[in-house]
Amino acid sequence: AQSVTQLGSHVSVSEGALVLLRCNYSSSVPPYLFWYVQYPNQGLQLLLKYTSAATLVKGINGFEAEFKKSETSFHLTKPSAHMSDAAEYFCAVSDNSGGGADGLTFGKGTHLIIQP
Amino acid sequence: SQTIHQWPATLVQPVGSPLSLECTVEGTSNPNLYWYRQAAGRGLQLLFYSVGIGQISSEVPQNLSASRPQDRQFILSSKKLLLSDSGFYLCAWSTSGYNEQFFGPGTRLTVL
Numbered sequence: 305a306q307s308v309t310q311l312g313s314h315v316s317v318s319e320g321a322l323v324l325l326r327c328n329y330s331s332s333v334p335p336y337l338f339w340y341v342q343y344p345n346q347g348l349q350l351l352l353k354y355t356s357a358a359t360l361v362k363g364i365n366g367f368e369a370e371f372k373k374s375e376t377s378f379h380l381t382k383p384s385a386h387m388s389d390a391a392e393y394f395c396a397v398s399d400n401s402g403g404g405a406d407g408l409t410f411g412k413g414t415h416l417i418i419q420p
Numbered sequence: 421s422q423t424i425h426q427w428p429a430t431l432v433q434p435v436g437s438p439l440s441l442e443c444t445v446e447g448t449s450n451p452n453l454y455w456y457r458q459a460a461g462r463g464l465q466l467l468f469y470s471v472g473i474g475q476i477s478s479e480v481p482q483n484l485s486a487s488r489p490q491d492r493q494f495i496l497s498s499k500k501l502l503l504s505d506s507g508f509y510l511c512a513w514s515t516s517g518y519n520e521q522f523f524g525p526g527t528r529l530t531v532l
Contacts, residue, residue, distance in 0.1 A: 338520055347426075347510055347523035348464075394464070398518040406477065407454055407517050412463040 306331040306397045310411035318419045323367075323382040325414050327395030330376065337378040338396040338408065339369055348394060354378060365389070390418045422447035426511050426524035433531055439484075439498040441527050443511030446492065451513040453494040454521060455486055458508040470494060471517075506531045 311326040329335055336355050340348040352363025359371040369380045378395060392415050396408040423446045433439060445451055455467040466479045468486035476486050483502050487495045494511060508528050512521040 336518055336520075340523075345508070345526070345528065347525045348512075348521075350520050350522070353520050406466065406469050406479065407452065407512075407514060408521055410464045 306335060306399055306409050308395050308397050308409055308411035310393075310395050310414050312414055313412065314415045314417060316417040316419060317385045319387055320384050323380070323385045323389065323416065325380040325393050325395075325416065327369075327378045327380065327411060328376055329378060329395075329397045331397055331399060333399055336398045337369075337371060338398075339363065339367070339378075339380050340394045340396065340410075341365075342392040342394065342413075344391075351380070351393075385416075385418050387418050387420065390416055392416070422513075422522065424511060424513055424522060424524040426509075426527050428527060429525065430528045431530070433501050433529065435503055435531055436500050439496070439501050439505070439529070441496040441509055441511075441529075443494040443496075443524055444492055445494075445513045448492070448513065448515070450491060451515065452517060453488060454512040454514075455494065455496050456510040456512065458510065460507070464510070468496070501531045503531050505529065 307330045309328045338353045339351040341351050342348045351367050352361045354361050354371045362368045367382045369378050371378050392413050394413045395411040398408045425444050453470045456464045470476050470488045484498050508526050510526045511524040514521040
């Protein structure tokens with residue numbers, strides 16, 4: 305069974321600073337990995353996904369994530385934070401063996417706070 | 421392109437009243453469908469998923485039920501709401517169990 309750990313339920317950065325949100329996964333097979341963003345009172349929006357192609361994945365809104373198999377990590381970064389990046393971020397993993405119809409396993413989320 | 425709709429957007433219901441939340445998907449066929457709940461300040465809890473019409477799997481025992489009467493329609497119901505049913509309910513679809521999920525806008529349910 306797969307699992308996801310997001311380190312830090314809250315992360316605070318200054319506007320213009322680097323954003324780093326951490327995600328570690330556990331999976332018995334090569335995983336698919338995802339990052340989602342959720343703004344208040346809205347659904348989740350897919351930021352980016354890793355599906356065993358390039359290990360550095362670029363997403364929307366200037367975010368990117370790097371798959372590191374040796375570290376079982378998929379951290380999300382953005383070089384320069386903007387006030388509009390303040391939101392909840394979820395990391396998710398799936399087992400691409402096709403046996404699990406119950407879909408993705410989500411982390412508990414990280415609330416990103418941007419300080420002016 | 422595919423779109424997913426949920427309604428109502430907000431709902432305030434008394435304890436003991438029934439519930440029906442609806443989710444519909446457009447632009448795709450035979451999607452996997454999911455219902456999640458987010459309690460205040462918490463992550464996502466998978467409630468139900470469905471791989472086809474009439475096929476419902478429940479992830480946690482609870483006061484809720486789900487149905488899929490049509491290929492792209494997913495309904496969440498309760499006969500008698502509890503205070504603990506309050507939360508933000510999200511519907512999602514995917515092409516398979518391991519691909520990305522696409523989420524609806526959510527329904528904010530408050531049980532008083």
